[in-house]
Amino acid sequence: MKFLRLGPVGTEVPCVLDAGNTARDISIIIHDFTPETIPAIGALLADVDLSTLPIVEQDGARIAAPMTQPRNVYCIGLNYSDHAAEAGMDIPAEPILFNKSAATFCAPNAPILFSPKMTKLDWEVELGIVIGKRALNITKADALDHILGFTVVNDLSERAWQLERGGQWAKGKSFPNFCPTGPWIVTPDEVGDAAALPMWLDVNGGRMQTGNTNTMIFDAATIVSYLSEFMVLEPGDLICTGTPPGVGAGMKPPKFLKIGDTVSLGIEGLGSQSQTVVALEGSLWT
Known part of the structure:
Protein backbone atom coordinates (compact mmCIF):
# COMPACT_ATOMS: atom_id res chain seq x y z
CA MET A 1 0.00 0.00 0.00
CA ALA A 65 4.84 15.34 2.84
CA PRO A 66 3.30 11.84 3.17
CA MET A 67 2.47 12.40 6.85
CA THR A 68 2.31 15.31 9.24
CA GLN A 69 5.47 16.38 11.06
CA PRO A 70 7.02 13.50 13.01
CA ARG A 71 7.95 13.90 16.65
CA ASN A 72 11.51 12.72 15.97
CA VAL A 73 13.91 12.42 13.05
CA TYR A 74 16.86 10.10 13.62
CA CYS A 75 19.78 9.54 11.26
CA ILE A 76 22.34 6.79 10.78
CA GLY A 77 25.76 7.96 9.61
CA LEU A 78 28.27 6.13 7.42
CA ASN A 79 25.90 3.23 6.77
CA TYR A 80 26.96 2.24 3.24
CA SER A 81 30.16 0.29 2.78
CA ASP A 82 30.94 2.01 -0.53
CA HIS A 83 30.31 5.45 1.03
CA ALA A 84 32.64 4.58 3.92
CA ALA A 85 35.30 3.68 1.35
CA GLU A 86 34.67 6.99 -0.46
CA ALA A 87 35.15 8.85 2.83
CA GLY A 88 38.24 6.83 3.72
CA MET A 89 36.68 5.75 7.02
CA ASP A 90 36.46 2.42 8.79
CA ILE A 91 33.23 0.40 8.79
CA PRO A 92 31.48 1.22 12.09
CA ALA A 93 31.01 -1.61 14.57
CA GLU A 94 27.62 -0.22 15.61
CA PRO A 95 25.22 2.20 13.91
CA ILE A 96 26.32 5.84 14.19
CA LEU A 97 23.30 7.77 15.50
CA PHE A 98 22.57 11.48 15.37
CA ASN A 99 19.48 13.66 15.42
CA LYS A 100 18.01 15.98 12.85
CA SER A 101 15.49 18.57 14.00
CA ALA A 102 11.93 17.45 13.28
CA ALA A 103 11.33 20.97 11.95
CA THR A 104 13.44 20.05 8.89
CA PHE A 105 10.65 17.74 7.67
CA CYS A 106 8.98 19.05 4.51
CA ALA A 107 7.26 18.09 1.27
CA PRO A 108 9.31 16.14 -1.29
CA ASN A 109 9.45 18.98 -3.82
CA ALA A 110 9.79 21.87 -1.37
CA PRO A 111 12.60 24.33 -2.08
CA ILE A 112 16.02 23.92 -0.51
CA LEU A 113 16.63 27.07 1.50
CA PHE A 114 20.05 28.67 1.08
CA SER A 115 21.20 30.88 3.93
CA PRO A 116 23.86 33.52 3.23
CA LYS A 117 25.84 31.85 6.04
CA MET A 118 26.09 28.57 4.11
CA THR A 119 29.23 27.61 2.21
CA LYS A 120 29.10 23.81 1.79
CA LEU A 121 25.51 22.72 1.13
CA ASP A 122 25.41 19.03 0.23
CA TRP A 123 22.93 16.35 -0.86
CA GLU A 124 22.25 12.77 0.31
CA VAL A 125 19.65 10.38 -1.14
CA GLU A 126 18.49 8.08 1.65
CA LEU A 127 16.02 5.34 2.46
CA GLY A 128 13.65 6.56 5.16
CA ILE A 129 11.94 4.27 7.68
CA VAL A 130 8.62 5.39 9.18
CA ILE A 131 7.74 3.78 12.50
CA GLY A 132 4.23 2.35 12.65
CA LYS A 133 3.87 1.43 16.32
CA ARG A 134 5.70 2.05 19.56
CA ALA A 135 8.95 0.14 19.89
CA LEU A 136 11.19 -0.42 22.89
CA ASN A 137 13.70 -3.27 23.25
CA ILE A 138 12.34 -5.15 20.25
CA THR A 139 14.22 -7.91 18.44
CA LYS A 140 15.41 -7.74 14.86
CA ALA A 141 12.90 -10.48 14.03
CA ASP A 142 10.04 -8.26 15.26
CA ALA A 143 11.29 -5.01 13.73
CA LEU A 144 9.32 -5.13 10.45
CA ASP A 145 6.10 -5.41 12.47
CA HIS A 146 6.91 -1.97 13.92
CA ILE A 147 7.54 -0.31 10.54
CA LEU A 148 4.67 1.50 8.81
CA GLY A 149 6.67 1.79 5.61
CA PHE A 150 9.59 3.16 3.65
CA THR A 151 10.09 6.47 1.87
CA VAL A 152 12.60 8.66 0.01
CA VAL A 153 14.54 11.31 1.94
CA ASN A 154 17.07 13.93 0.88
CA ASP A 155 19.19 14.32 4.03
CA LEU A 156 20.53 17.77 3.21
CA SER A 157 23.63 18.87 5.08
CA GLU A 158 25.65 22.05 5.56
CA ARG A 159 29.09 20.45 5.81
CA ALA A 160 30.91 23.46 7.24
CA TRP A 161 28.41 23.63 10.11
CA GLN A 162 28.45 19.86 10.53
CA LEU A 163 32.20 19.25 10.49
CA GLU A 164 34.01 22.53 11.09
CA ARG A 165 32.01 24.25 13.84
CA GLY A 166 32.53 21.72 16.64
CA GLY A 167 30.01 19.82 18.72
CA GLN A 168 27.18 17.69 17.39
CA TRP A 169 26.47 16.96 13.73
CA ALA A 170 22.89 18.15 14.32
CA LYS A 171 23.82 21.79 13.67
CA GLY A 172 24.74 20.94 10.06
CA LYS A 173 21.61 18.85 9.54
CA SER A 174 18.79 20.89 11.05
CA PHE A 175 18.09 23.95 8.87
CA PRO A 176 14.47 24.35 7.70
CA ASN A 177 13.59 22.16 4.69
CA PHE A 178 16.65 19.97 5.19
CA CYS A 179 14.51 16.80 5.12
CA PRO A 180 12.35 16.56 1.97
CA THR A 181 10.36 13.35 2.39
CA GLY A 182 8.15 11.37 0.02
CA PRO A 183 6.26 11.29 -2.28
CA TRP A 184 4.90 8.12 -0.66
CA ILE A 185 5.20 5.88 2.33
CA VAL A 186 5.21 2.33 0.94
CA THR A 187 4.29 -0.51 3.28
CA PRO A 188 6.60 -3.50 3.85
CA ASP A 189 4.18 -5.92 2.16
CA GLU A 190 5.08 -4.14 -1.13
CA VAL A 191 8.75 -3.41 -0.40
CA GLY A 192 9.78 -6.34 1.78
CA ASP A 193 12.76 -5.54 3.98
CA ALA A 194 14.01 -2.88 1.52
CA ALA A 195 17.36 -4.69 1.23
CA ALA A 196 17.99 -4.36 -2.53
CA LEU A 197 16.53 -1.09 -3.84
CA PRO A 198 18.40 0.90 -6.52
CA MET A 199 18.72 4.60 -5.69
CA TRP A 200 20.01 7.68 -7.47
CA LEU A 201 20.49 11.44 -7.24
CA ASP A 202 21.13 14.07 -9.94
CA VAL A 203 22.24 17.69 -9.64
CA ASN A 204 21.31 19.90 -12.60
CA GLY A 205 20.65 16.75 -14.65
CA GLY A 206 24.04 15.18 -13.96
CA ARG A 207 24.20 11.89 -12.08
CA MET A 208 25.97 12.28 -8.73
CA GLN A 209 24.83 9.27 -6.71
CA THR A 210 24.13 5.76 -7.91
CA GLY A 211 23.67 3.18 -5.20
CA ASN A 212 21.67 0.30 -3.82
CA THR A 213 20.41 -0.48 -0.35
CA ASN A 214 22.19 -3.85 -0.63
CA THR A 215 25.41 -2.08 0.40
CA MET A 216 23.91 -0.87 3.68
CA ILE A 217 26.06 -1.99 6.60
CA PHE A 218 23.07 -2.15 8.96
CA ASP A 219 19.73 -3.05 7.38
CA ALA A 220 16.35 -1.61 8.31
CA ALA A 221 15.43 -4.29 10.83
CA THR A 222 18.82 -4.04 12.54
CA ILE A 223 18.54 -0.26 12.79
CA VAL A 224 15.03 -0.29 14.28
CA SER A 225 15.91 -3.00 16.79
CA TYR A 226 19.17 -1.26 17.72
CA LEU A 227 17.62 2.17 18.28
CA SER A 228 14.84 0.65 20.37
CA GLU A 229 17.49 -0.51 22.85
CA PHE A 230 18.21 3.11 23.77
CA MET A 231 14.93 4.97 23.25
CA VAL A 232 11.22 4.57 22.60
CA LEU A 233 10.49 4.82 18.89
CA GLU A 234 7.11 6.50 18.45
CA PRO A 235 4.59 6.15 15.61
CA GLY A 236 5.51 8.47 12.78
CA ASP A 237 9.17 8.77 13.80
CA LEU A 238 11.40 8.99 10.74
CA ILE A 239 14.76 7.24 10.52
CA CYS A 240 17.14 8.29 7.73
CA THR A 241 19.38 5.31 7.09
CA GLY A 242 22.49 6.69 5.38
CA THR A 243 23.62 7.44 1.85
CA PRO A 244 25.62 5.75 -0.93
CA PRO A 245 28.72 7.31 -2.56
CA GLY A 246 28.60 10.49 -4.59
CA VAL A 247 28.01 13.25 -2.04
CA GLY A 248 29.53 16.61 -2.88
CA ALA A 249 31.95 16.54 0.03
CA GLY A 250 33.47 13.31 -1.29
CA MET A 251 34.30 14.67 -4.73
CA LYS A 252 37.74 15.84 -5.79
CA PRO A 253 37.53 18.78 -5.68
CA PRO A 254 34.40 18.98 -3.48
CA LYS A 255 31.20 20.20 -5.14
CA PHE A 256 28.42 21.97 -3.26
CA LEU A 257 24.98 23.36 -4.06
CA LYS A 258 24.31 26.98 -4.96
CA ILE A 259 21.21 29.08 -5.58
CA GLY A 260 19.41 27.97 -8.73
CA ASP A 261 20.65 24.36 -8.67
CA THR A 262 18.10 21.57 -9.01
CA VAL A 263 18.33 18.24 -7.20
CA SER A 264 16.37 15.18 -8.32
CA LEU A 265 16.45 11.83 -6.54
CA GLY A 266 14.59 8.59 -6.13
CA ILE A 267 14.52 4.99 -4.95
CA GLU A 268 13.02 2.16 -7.00
CA GLY A 269 9.48 1.44 -5.87
CA LEU A 270 9.37 4.42 -3.51
CA GLY A 271 9.05 7.25 -6.04
CA SER A 272 11.10 10.35 -6.74
CA GLN A 273 11.36 13.97 -5.68
CA SER A 274 12.91 17.20 -6.95
CA GLN A 275 14.01 20.45 -5.32
CA THR A 276 15.44 23.81 -6.37
CA VAL A 277 17.89 25.76 -4.23
CA VAL A 278 16.47 29.21 -3.45
CA ALA A 279 17.64 32.17 -1.40
CA LEU A 280 16.28 32.08 2.13
CA GLU A 281 14.96 35.65 2.06
CA GLY A 282 11.50 35.84 0.52
CA SER A 283 11.29 32.10 -0.21
CA LEU A 284 8.42 29.69 0.42
CA TRP A 285 9.08 27.07 3.05
CA THR A 286 6.60 24.38 1.95
Missing part, protein backbone atom coordinates in the same frame (compact mmCIF):
# COMPACT_ATOMS: atom_id res chain seq x y z
CA LYS A 2 1.19 3.53 -0.79
CA PHE A 3 0.19 6.46 1.43
CA LEU A 4 0.43 10.07 0.24
CA ARG A 5 -1.07 13.48 0.89
CA LEU A 6 -2.20 15.89 -1.80
CA GLY A 7 -3.30 19.50 -1.77
CA PRO A 8 -2.41 23.02 -0.61
CA VAL A 9 -0.66 23.74 2.66
CA GLY A 10 -3.11 23.33 5.54
CA THR A 11 -5.75 21.46 3.52
CA GLU A 12 -3.85 18.31 2.55
CA VAL A 13 -5.95 15.24 1.77
CA PRO A 14 -4.75 11.83 3.02
CA CYS A 15 -4.79 9.33 0.17
CA VAL A 16 -3.96 5.75 -0.73
CA LEU A 17 -2.88 4.74 -4.23
CA ASP A 18 -5.03 1.91 -5.55
CA ALA A 19 -3.83 -0.88 -7.86
CA GLY A 20 -4.06 1.48 -10.83
CA ASN A 21 -2.07 4.22 -9.04
CA THR A 22 -5.19 6.34 -8.68
CA ALA A 23 -5.21 8.45 -5.52
CA ARG A 24 -8.20 7.67 -3.28
CA ASP A 25 -9.35 10.07 -0.57
CA ILE A 26 -9.47 8.21 2.76
CA SER A 27 -10.30 11.22 4.96
CA ILE A 28 -13.71 9.72 5.74
CA ILE A 29 -11.82 6.84 7.41
CA ILE A 30 -8.81 8.64 8.88
CA HIS A 31 -8.57 12.42 9.05
CA ASP A 32 -4.81 12.52 8.38
CA PHE A 33 -1.59 10.54 8.76
CA THR A 34 -0.33 11.72 12.14
CA PRO A 35 1.68 10.22 15.01
CA GLU A 36 -1.66 9.67 16.78
CA THR A 37 -3.49 7.97 13.90
CA ILE A 38 -0.68 5.96 12.30
CA PRO A 39 -0.98 2.94 14.67
CA ALA A 40 -4.59 2.41 13.58
CA ILE A 41 -4.11 2.72 9.82
CA GLY A 42 -3.76 -0.99 9.11
CA ALA A 43 -6.88 -2.00 10.99
CA LEU A 44 -8.96 0.86 9.61
CA LEU A 45 -8.11 0.07 5.98
CA ALA A 46 -8.03 -3.73 6.22
CA ASP A 47 -11.50 -4.34 4.76
CA VAL A 48 -11.93 -1.16 2.73
CA ASP A 49 -12.73 -1.41 -0.99
CA LEU A 50 -10.61 1.46 -2.31
CA SER A 51 -12.64 1.64 -5.52
CA THR A 52 -15.58 3.00 -3.50
CA LEU A 53 -13.61 6.01 -2.25
CA PRO A 54 -13.43 9.42 -3.99
CA ILE A 55 -10.69 9.99 -6.54
CA VAL A 56 -8.24 12.83 -5.92
CA GLU A 57 -6.84 14.27 -9.12
CA GLN A 58 -3.03 14.10 -9.07
CA ASP A 59 -2.26 16.14 -12.18
CA GLY A 60 -1.17 19.59 -11.06
CA ALA A 61 -1.82 18.85 -7.39
CA ARG A 62 0.77 19.73 -4.79
CA ILE A 63 2.41 16.62 -3.36
CA ALA A 64 2.66 17.19 0.37
